[in-house]
Amino acid sequence: MSAIRLLVLGAVRQHGRAHGYQVRNDLEYWGAHEWSNAKPGSIYHALKQMAKQGVLLAHEIAPSTAGGPPRTEYELTEAGREEYFRLLRDALVSYDQKMDVMSAALGMIVDLERAEAVELLRQRIAAIEAWRSAVTEHYVPEEGPEQLGHIGEIMNFWIHTADGGAEWTRGLIGRIESGAYVFAGEGEPFVGVLAEGQENPYATKDPD
Amino acid sequence: MSAIRLLVLGAVRQHGRAHGYQVRNDLEYWGAHEWSNAKPGSIYHALKQMAKQGVLLAHEIAPSTAGGPPRTEYELTEAGREEYFRLLRDALVSYDQKMDVMSAALGMIVDLERAEAVELLRQRIAAIEAWRSAVTEHYVPEEGPEQLGHIGEIMNFWIHTADGGAEWTRGLIGRIESGAYVFAGEGEPFVGVLAEGQENPYATKDPD
């Protein structure tokens, strides 16, 4: 799974209705271009693709107020809402060493209820541990790990990363259980998108 | 940069001359299908693409000994050798949170000289640290980090991963400086590919 669909669905969902450029701006606001493949082409493609698949509903709109080609606004269908939560849960649970997917899911984790978020993160830890033992058991040759030479460093690297990820996830669970952040059904949700016309404070000030 | 070109160049280089299925088998032997997008399609595509670009030289060969369509053997051109080392150095130095690229580079690090490997890894650490401070300085709003709400967890996640990566890299530098592994120009190189006809001990025993 690539992160782009989750990001785009999340952005459109928070707006209720949004056009491509707005989504693009939100992703930049979130810094997504730093840690995911959120290029314009990918974003517009994802919007069109998901509209074709019935996950988004497209509304043709008159040429925009501020120059440029005519805009299209999108909103989630019911299938889109389901797809969104499916992707979100999946991203939180599965360990595939894809930083971008996890980052995107973190940005939307408060759309879940607190208890479910914790439960999914626990499953994530279990997945990491399962993956870890599969790798260690499978890739250590019978003649002992010395057999592997420098190739063993690859495994070493995976394991180190996996352990780091598990540890961090435990920390996050702790923070969430201690009451941090506002989750679904707990009051005024955190606003993570830019209002129409609001300036993006992070635009182009990037450390690229 | 995707890892596939580096992997394919590395495999072909170790054989001197190799056909697609051989490369495919090596990558499986290395476990690359676990941590990179090394699917058959990608491998054959990379071979053809690189042949078109003059990085590899293609030799049409009579239909294979063991059934199937006619095979094509490839070998590196001089440009290919340069490209290989360029990709390898680049993968070691640059920090882009892509596990697959780093894993591939680790598998080929001994093609460099020991001193250069250490030097590149030091540069890697510097790159990680630069990235880290760019992120912390840039993405903490003036009103303080509380402003970010749960979005701050994304940053937290990056930072944790970056720090873990730096720490691991320091460990690797230590091992290399203590004389581990056999690097270029230090004698009989480690053989990391399967000979023609040799059985792949990891084939299909996969923990998928």
Next chain:
DNA sequence: CCGCTCCTAGTCAAACTTGATTAGCTGCGG
């Protein structure tokens, strides 16, 4: 009010990835 630059919004071709599928050969049960 001319020309220039910047911003908005999106398109496009080329490259890459994916997963299914093809096609030839070997070995083996019946």
Next chain:
DNA sequence: CCGCAGCTAATCAAGTTTGACTAGGAGCGG
């Protein structure tokens, strides 16, 4: 010795990603 399962080796179409490019308006200096 027929058929067919399974292996070898590679291709293909569909989907995705990339990064450069288009095109129209706004602001502004002179």
